[in-house]
Amino acid sequence: MSNIKKSHFAILGLLSWQPQSGYDIKKLVEVGLSHFWNENYGNIYPTLDGLVRDGLAVKEAGNTSGRRTRNVYRITQQGQQLFDDWLAQPADLPIVRNELLLKFFLSGRLPNKASLRIVQNYQVHQQVILEDYRRSAAILGRAIETGTYPQEVMMLLNNDTRPLNTKQKARQCKFVLLTLRHGIMAVEARLAWCQEVMQVLTE
Amino acid sequence: MSNIKKSHFAILGLLSWQPQSGYDIKKLVEVGLSHFWNENYGNIYPTLDGLVRDGLAVKEAGNTSGRRTRNVYRITQQGQQLFDDWLAQPADLPIVRNELLLKFFLSGRLPNKASLRIVQNYQVHQQVILEDYRRSAAILGRAIETGTYPQEVMMLLNNDTRPLNTKQKARQCKFVLLTLRHGIMAVEARLAWCQEVMQVLTE
DNA sequence: GCATGATATATCAGGGTGATAGATTGTCAA
C-alpha cells in the first residue's frame, strides 16, 4: 500500500493549493517543487480524470481570456476531506536516486583521477543549481519583507492570472521559500561533500 | 534515452565491483547504497538474464558450501568495456521524491500546528537514520585506520565469504565510507532545515 | 522434530516514466 497512488494524492493536494489545469500543475512542480518532487503529463491527465470520476475534483471551463480553452480542476469538499486524512498519515522516507554518486562509488576500481573527474562534474552542476535557488530565495524573501508581489514572484508561485488576497500570497510565498530552503541546504551539503572528497582523494 | 536502462548499468557496475548473485546485489544495495540508490528483485533478475543474453556477464554456479545453489554472475570483458564507457558519460542530476516535504508544502493551508507536526516527524526519522549511518561510518573508519576487517565490516561490504586481498578491502571500505559521508551530510542538512523551520513557524 | 528465520530465485499487475504528437494562440519582426 506504501506507494500506491502517491502521485494521486500529490495532484489532489496541488488542487487544494489552488484550482488549476494539468498544464499548471506540471509547471508548478517544475518551477517550484522540482528539488523534491516531480510529475509528468503521462500521470497528471489520467489522474485528473480519475479524481473527477471519483468525485474528488470537478472540471471547470477555465478563463478563456483570449487563450484556448483551459480545463481547470477544482477540488471538492470530499476531495479536501480525503486529502486532509492523507496529510495526517505518516509519510515514507525520502527516495533518492543519485546517478552521480553511483558512478562515483563504482569508479573505485579505477585510478583516483576517474573518481575525481566525477566529483568535479557533480560540483559544477550543483554550483549552478545553488545560484539559481539562491536567486529565487532572494526574490521571495524580498516579497515577504516588503509585502509587494511583482511579476517575477507570481511566476515562482505559478500564479500570474488568478487574484489572491495579500494574506494568501504571503502564506504561499512563505511555504515556497521554506521548502526552497530545504533544497538550498541539500545542495550546500552536496558541495561540502565534494570539497571533502576531493581533499581525501588528492592528499 | 535519459533513464533507459539506468538500472541496467547500475547492476552491471555492481558486478564489476565483485561477482555476485541477484540476492547479493539486493543486499548490497539495501545495506550500503540505500541512501542514494535502490534496486528490487523484479528488476534485478530480468536484468541479469538480459546481461547474460547480451554477453555482458556470465552465469556461474556459486559456492554451494552447504547452502542451496547460488547463481553467481561475473562481468565479461565486453561488459566491463561497456560499463567503463557509461562511467565516462556525464550523469543526470539527482532525483528526489520527498513525500514528507510535499506534505509540509501542502500543509500551508492549515494552521502552523499541522506543519510543525510534519516537521517534527521528519526530524525524528532523520535522527534515527543519522545515528545508524554514524555507527557504520565509525566501524568503517576504524577498519581503514587499523587495517583489520572484522565480521561487522565485511557485512557492510556484503562480503562475508569471498576472499579479497588487503588492498582491495581497504579500497572498498574507503569508497563505501566516502559515499556514506554523502548520506550523513545530507541527513545533517535535513535536520538543520527542521531546526530552522521550527524556529520560523513558532516565533 | 519442528518452528523460525535467513538464503535464494522468480513472477506479476499496475504505477510511473519520458518522449512526443497535435491543436491553438500570442508575439515580433520583415
Place this chain on the structure above:
DNA sequence: TTGACAATCTATCACCCTGATATATCATGC
C-alpha cells in the same frame, strides 16, 4: 500582413520500474 516561432494546453504510448508475494532450501535453536 504574413509568416515564423515560441508558448499554451491536452492527450497518449511503450516501456521501465515498483512493491508484494510465492516458492523452495537450508541453518539454527529449542
